[in-house]
Amino acid sequence: MYEGVVQGLIDELGRLPGVGPKSAQRIAFHILAADPDDVHRLATALTEVKEKIRFCTVCGNVAEAEQCQICRDPRRDPAIVCVVEESKDVVAIERTREFRGRYHVLGGAISPIEGIGPDELRVKELMTRIADGTITELIIATDPNLEGEATATYLARLVQPMGLRVTRLASGLPVGGDLEYADEVTLGRAFEGRRQLDV
Amino acid sequence: MIIGWGGPGRGVGASARVGAVADNGDVSLYRDEGIVLRTQKLGEADRIITVLTRAHGRIRVVGKGVRRTSSRFGARLEPFMHVDLQLATGRTLDVVTQVETLDPFGRTICADYGSYTAGTAVLETAERLTAEEREPALQHYLLLLGALRALAHGEHDAGLVLDAFVLRGLSIAGFAPSFAECARCAADGPHRLFSVQAGGMVCTACRPPGTVVPSPEAVALLSALLTGDWPVADASDARARRDASGITAAFLQWHLERGLRSLQFVERRGDEQAESVARGTRGGGGVREEPSATSEVERLYREIGDAEVEQA
Incomplete structure (x- = not known):
């Protein structure tokens, strides 16, 4: 266990998805050693994202205003x-x-x-x-x-x-792959969605 | 063709038949066939897959990297898939090393929304009825295979397949309902009253509190579903089906002690007469009755209208 604030930071970081106790400790010490300006920027980004971001009233996408950029774009x-x-x-x-x-x-x-x-x-x-x-x-x-x-x-x-x-959306073979490695479900879909070649 | 991680000589040969499924004893690799019941996300690109297998009962295994589009067997480890698996024994969970599709039930079941909702309830019931992991459950496995085959081929109404699966699954688990003789004193029927707690039809002398009086047609349908008398079940009317599904759902929830999440989403078909009765109502026993897309649209717009009125 570390001093209160450091342990608090490790605990909070450890709650993030994919971050275990060891990773949390590593990130916490990286933050301690980092330039104060960098850490402030990170802290501001974290608080701003919760304060400013909401969901677009039209499409439900994340947005900074009432409507997202795509819904506002004429x-x-x-x-x-x-x-x-x-x-x-x-x-x-x-x-x-x-x-x-x-x-x-x-x-x-x-x-x-x-x-x-x-x-x-x-x-x-x-x-x-x-x-x-x-x-x-x-x-x-x-x-x-x-x-x-x-x-x-x-x-x-x-x-x-x-x-x-x-x-x-069509589903089928990934670009750049080999046909022989495709699974039968995907290959079956690719056959279903085949299209005519217009040359 | 078997595709997986195992290099040449490590896996089972392409000519190996499913009938030769065997536990390899001390060898860390083993093979079994099974039906995928549920998948849960794990980490960046993995999944925990719950499978009801022929020889090992219900097991939870890890599919590494199956969520990546480049995964060679991600498509085979989706719910409803009947697969031949090769697994490597892990410290906590076993890991899937090879998969081969035996029956891709998911594709046809998914193409019909009614079959999909009934199918997910079938899968959840199967998972709940096989409570112990690694406890062989061959009868449940064979019953599930039959139910999914019937759903995929559209042989019978999806709701009836679900009810038949539930009743027969409960019978295998030791909770067989009695539809002919009295569930308490074994007096010969037919009886009029049904009691969930008593475990079936009861005579007037044994009548416990909280009995219901189902129609004789519904009782005949329940009996047919339990015994697999499909000509009788297929000929039943919508009202009997609705009553039977309500009783089946109540019976299942009583024995599982906890409701099934997927049961409230099951969409059941009915005839024109049933549509007019069911429209705008949510059926008994936690079973939702939404007969057609048109009425679903009407319901949504009605709710949107209500919300707008409330806002105003």
């Missing part, structure tokens, strides 16, 4: 909405620079075994957005695992009767 197409599970997924899709529409963050996926049903997700908010008639296409980009697929099935069934075009 150049983004409001007719196409990409539905994702988490804010992290928005960043992943933004990195592709392929998508110019807007997003809707559900806040998770339907997982009855963990007690998460449609009512625990931002499905109602999505229905409100659809109701005003601006959206013409919904791209469902939930994770390609069981919960993500079930959420996609649920949303598609809910939204299709409303006359929207509902699409699902």
Whole structure:
């Protein structure tokens, strides 16, 4: 055990995900040895993120204002909405620079075994957005695992009767991989989603 | 083809049949077939996978790196998958070294939301009924395999498959309900009253507090589900199914002493008549009755409307 404040810091750091007691101790001593300006910057960043960041009232993404940057951007197409599970997924899709529409963050996926049903997700908010008639296409980009697929099935069934075009992200072979190493589930999906080559 | 971490000579050969599943005794590698019940995230990219196996009962194993998109067997270790596993004995949890798909039930079950919700309740029931880890549970395993096969092939209504699985799973666990003779004095039936606490139908003389009076059709359906009389079960009407599912859910929760999380999300189908009855109501026994997508949309918009009124 160390002197009160040092031990307090180690305990707090140890509560972070993936940080064990030894790592917490190492980080704490790194902070003790670091330049005071660097430590102040870290402390300010920590407090600011809790004070300034909230969730976008339109899409549920993290935002500094009432609406996030993407929802405020007039150049983004409001007719196409990409539905994702988490804010992290928005960043992943933004990195592709392929998508110019807007997003809707559900806040998770339907997982009855963990007690998460449609009512625990931002499905109602999505229905409100659809109701005003601006959206013409919904791209469902939930994770390609069981919960993500079930959420996609649920949303598609809910939204299709409303006359929207509902699409699902393709899944298949990773770029740069070898065909022989692909598992049969992924390879099967790749066959299902094959497309015509127009030369 | 078996893909995994084991290099040449370490793993089982491609020609090895599932029938040859055996414990290798002192060898740290062993092989078994099983059904994935649940997955939980572990660390950066790993998962703890709960599997109900043929020979080792319910076990919890680690799938290393299965959450990475580059994982070679992440797709095979999803719930509902029937797989052939090779495992390495670890200090606390065993580690998956090779996986081969036997039946990819997840894909077809997931394509239908009703089957998915019923299927997750089946998995949770199987997990709860096999309370002890590493306690062989062959009968539960075979019952689960049959239930998932029925769900994947869409042979019967998903809700009926769930109820049949619950009743038969409870029977294997030693809690078989009695639908013909009195559960207390064994007097020949038919009887009118059902008591969850007594364990089935009871005669008027034995009547304990808190009995219900199910319709004769519901009792016939419950009996058919327990014995596997599918022609009778498939011919049942929506009202009998609703009553039967309520009784089954209550019976299950009584014996498990704790509710099933997934049961409240089970979506059950009904005919037009049942739709009008069930619309806007949440059914008995903790079973939710949402018959179609249209009524689900109506419900959501109704709730949105209510919320807006409250805000105003």
